[in-house]
Amino acid sequence: xxxxxxxxxxxxxxxxxxxxxxxxxxxxxxxxxxxxxxxxxxxxxxxxxxxxxxxxxxxxxxxxxxxxxxxxxxxxxxxxxxxxxxxxxxxxxxxxxxxxxxxxxxxxxxxxxxxxxxxxxxxxxxxxxxxxxxxxxxxxxxxxxxxxxxxxxxxxxxxxxxxxxxxxxxxxxxxxxxxxxxxxxxxxxxxxxxxxxxxxxxxxxxxxxxxxxxxxxxxxxxxxxxxxxxxxxxxxxxxxxxxxxxxxxxxxxxxxxxxxxxxxxxxxxxxxxxxxxxxxxxxxxxxxxxxxxxxxxxxxxxxxxxxxxxxxxxxxxxxxxxxxxxxxxxxxxxxxxxxxxxxx
Numbered sequence: 001x002x003x004x005x006x007x008x009x010x011x012x013x014x015x016x017x018x019x020x021x022x023x024x025x026x027x028x029x030x031x032x033x034x035x036x037x038x039x040x041x042x043x044x045x046x047x048x049x050x051x052x053x054x055x056x057x058x059x060x061x062x063x064x065x066x067x068x069x070x071x072x073x074x075x076x077x078x079x080x081x082x083x084x085x086x087x088x089x090x091x092x093x094x095x096x097x098x099x100x101x102x103x104x105x106x107x108x109x110x111x112x113x114x115x116x117x118x119x120x121x122x123x124x125x126x127x128x129x130x131x132x133x134x135x136x137x138x139x140x141x142x143x144x145x146x147x148x149x150x151x152x153x154x155x156x157x158x159x160x161x162x163x164x165x166x167x168x169x170x171x172x173x174x175x176x177x178x179x180x181x182x183x184x185x186x187x188x189x190x191x192x193x194x195x196x197x198x199x200x201x202x203x204x205x206x207x208x209x210x211x212x213x214x215x216x217x218x219x220x221x222x223x224x225x226x227x228x229x230x231x232x233x234x235x236x237x238x239x240x241x242x243x244x245x246x247x248x249x250x251x252x253x254x255x256x257x258x259x260x261x262x263x264x265x266x267x268x269x270x271x272x273x274x275x276x277x278x279x280x281x282x283x284x285x286x287x288x289x290x291x292x293x294x295x296x297x298x299x300x301x302x303x304x305x306x307x308x309x310x311x312x313x314x315x316x317x318x319x320x321x322x323x324x325x326x327x328x329x330x331x332x333x334x335x336x337x338x339x340x341x342x343x344x
Contacts, residue, residue, distance in 0.1 A: 030069055030077050037064045043145070051079050059088035101125070101132060102140055109146045112323065113315070115293035117148050123330035149297040166254075170270035171246045175282040177206040180342060181236060184212065184243045185283040186228070188220050188252065189291075193300040193308055200290075200312060201225050201252075203232040203245075204283055209325060210333035211286070211316050216309045225252040226261060233265045237343070246270040248280055290315060 031050070038044040041064060042057055053061075058078045062085060065074060075082060108124045109116055116124065118137040125132055141147075177183045183206035191198040201224050202214035213231035217224045229245075236243075245267050247253040253271070262269055272279030294315045300308060321334045328336040337343070 026073075027077065030065075030073055033065055033068065034061055034074075034077060037061050043142075050077070053078070055080060055084045056088045056092070059085055059092060063089065063092075098136070098140060101130060101136075102144060104128065104130060105137065105140055106144055106146065109141075113293055113318070114146075114297065115148055115289075119326055120324055120330075123324055123326060127324075127330060149292055166249055166271045167269040168271075169246075169273060169279060170244050170268065171279070173279060173281065175206045180205055180207045180210075180337070181238070181241045181243045182207065184232065184245045185280060186225070186245065186247045186253075187280055187283045187287070188224070188250065189287040190220070191291075191295060191308070191312075193303060195300075195303060195305045195308065198305065198308055198312075199224060200287075201228045202283075202286070202316070203228060204286055205333075206282060208328055208333040208336050209282075209286070210337070211320055214313075214316055216312055218305065220252065222252065222255050222257050226257050229258065229261050233261070233267075236265070242266055242268055244268045244270050246272070246280065248272045248277070249274055290319075 034050055035046050035048065038048055038050065038053070038057075038061060039046050041060055042053070044053075050058075050061075058080045061078065062071070062074045062080065071082075071085075074080075075085060104125060105121055108121055112120075112124075118134055118141055121141070122132065122134050122137045125137070171183060171185075175183070175185070185204045185206060186202065188199055188201045191200070196218060198216060198218060199220045200214060200216050201220075203212045204210070205212050212235055213228050215224050215228040215231070245262060247270075249271050252258065253269075277284055290312075294311065298311075303311075320332065322332050324330045324332055325336075329339075331339060
């Protein structure tokens with residue numbers, strides 16, 4: 001447009017300032033949307049320096065916003081050459097060679113309660129005859145946002161003082177066993193849900209970590225531990241089996257009902273030292289995995305006691321039958337025993 005000589009110079013200056021502000025606002029809007037997309041697509045922080053992104057990452061951002069802004073604007077804001085953009089755009093459109101593996105990893109992760117880390121995911125892939133390195137699995141997990149819940153520290157204690165003499169610590173932190181039913185570990189853990197407190201009492205075999213028996217109740221009483229012990233004793237097919245039953249110094253393992261059951265079955269008692277949870281570390285480790293993989297990631301506000309018990313029971317059965325352990329050659333405890341010809 002030809003300059004209108006009748007327009008005062010002051011108005012022209014204001015017009016130039018307005019246009020400059022509009023351009024600045026436009027650039028700020030583009031930068032804001034690029035940062036939001038970097039956070040959404042690339043999992044970058046909102047304070048990331050866009051100029052430090054790789055050309056491939058910049059290309060992904062341009063493609064995500066090209067319907068809102070003109071291509072030259074986006075390229076200029078990111079400092080990305082037009083030729084580089086079209087080169088990486090063509091590369092992105094190529095088939096992802098890990099596409100099938102991504103789907104397998106996501107499926108395994110979901111089927112196993114979202115608690116498999118990269119080692120067990122890789123072992124699960126190997127069982128499906130898919131060979132891939134641990135670093136690739138780690139990278140794909142990060143790209144797919146597959147995050148395992150972190151453990152929280154909280155422990156229930158049942159120690160009420162030395163109400164009767166404690167037996168010797170026969171396990172002495174040696175949680176290895178050459179055969180099933182040599183060493184049993186037991187303890188009680190507490191869950192606090194809105195419906196009330198829930199207690200779990202299991203017996204775990206040191207041979208492979210199999211949960212031999214377990215009981216769940218609303219009180220950490222004699223019935224809870226005695227029911228669990230009765231069920232464990234029933235699994236002893238060999239009449240000569242004399243497992244060591246190791247526990248902490250809780251009162252539950254000093255009451256007459258417990259002692260009489262141990263004596264009648266000719267089991268051998270063993271207890272940790274006072275206030276030393278490391279002496280029963282293998283059992284504490286099971287509680288930690290259960291809470292990290294089942295309890296902490298879930299919202300239990302709407303759960304009834306019966307529903308919670310059902311979920312814990314289902315988890316332990318999955319733990320025994322499906323959850324692989326790297327130390328067992330990427331097999332579950334039940335699969336490991338079956339591979340040795342041992343009836344689980």
